[in-house]
Amino acid sequence: MNIAMTGGTGFLGQHLTGVFTRQGHHVYILSRKPKETEQKNITYVQWLTEDAAPEQELPHIDAWVNLAGQSIFGRWTEDKKQQILSSRVDSTREVRRLIHKQTDKPDVLIQASAVGIYGTSGTESFTEDSPTSNEDFLSHTAHVWEREGQRIEALG
Template sequence: MRRILISGGSGFVGNAITQLFTASNDEVFILTRGEKKSNHPKIKYVQWMNGNNAAEQELPQIDAVINLAGETINGRWTSEKKQAILNSRLKATEELLSIVKKMDTPPRVWINASAIGYYGTSQSKVFTEAEETHGTDFLAEVVKAWETKAKEASSIGCRTVITRFGLILGKDGGVLPQLTLPYRFFAGGTVGSGNQWVSWIHIDDVARLMKETFDNEGYSGPVNAASPNPVTMKEFGEIIGGVLKRPHWLPAPSFMFKLVFGEMSMLILKGQQVLPEKAMDNGFTFKYPNLKRALQDLLQ
């Protein structure tokens, strides 16, 4: 039995990871700011970042740390929102590093969330983990700062993995419910130019890949958590329409998204073609390698 410590464990991705580890008879310790209790024998909540809590005193020997904590990027990116997105990630990672430094024996691995936003946007380039140049937009700068802070875990003896998430598709979280809503009302169509790349991944494969990076010591550094088969936004919409048996006919111009979401609209209107080279090189098998199969699982 292994013991996993998760920050941000109550969120969309955290829930999926927790379920996968507990199904393997591992124990999961979830850091939380409020008082929570679990009825699951393999899950325990531990308070942190709330007054004078000393989380390390409530923890046994930990085998892996998974850091997911941070302000959601959803919502209009005001100056205050941007500051919260950045500061929350850096503060939580700093606190988690402090906890780990106080442990008698450091965890074997530190797995940190990140995003393919690191690479910036492009319609022509294909990005793998070998890409060293990061983008210059807001999200790329946030991701770069977050990864730099997380890499400090390597100096305290942890094998450090940075999982760069693509667009995560799930039933109960992420952006899929918003993207499918127009189709359910027979008003779906191409968003923006339709030529922008969507590098996506099923939530089950996110959890499986993160667990794989713990189980397989061959993983370190950045790991792209994205399907090996990215699609254009036009293809994405057409496949949604096909799976839901709805027409794909009413375009959604870029200016509409920019008007509603402001700068955050770049997450949909721009994109990048990202391949999971490290996962493929390590023999990882995606359960949902193509979009149609993933959406059939999630939408039918």
């Protein structure tokens, strides 16, 4: 299977890439700074830069994994918060554009989100059945990010 992955050089992406390649899948890692050296079953593809044209480099993709986004670690200045939000929304829009360009659509898109969508509490426990929040920065970011990801569903 051909798997396109954004955020493939990050913590979670590296681990998923290892699992997928050990299973014999080929992973196309979309990156602003693709590695020069190729590894077995891994191809790095330039994206989100002026001269990038990933749609010309990608073969048919069976599955997309969208993990891209600025790390939340560090001091949350207004600039950092804008980077956190825009990196997630912009990369998801680009994934949508690339899927739209594909003649044969992938079977699945896995979109990362964040536990922050439930808000924060020092006393409550949250599950997937818990109501979501949109009252703080992380929950707002997760809402906007998920809403952008849901737009991809319309592509089939």
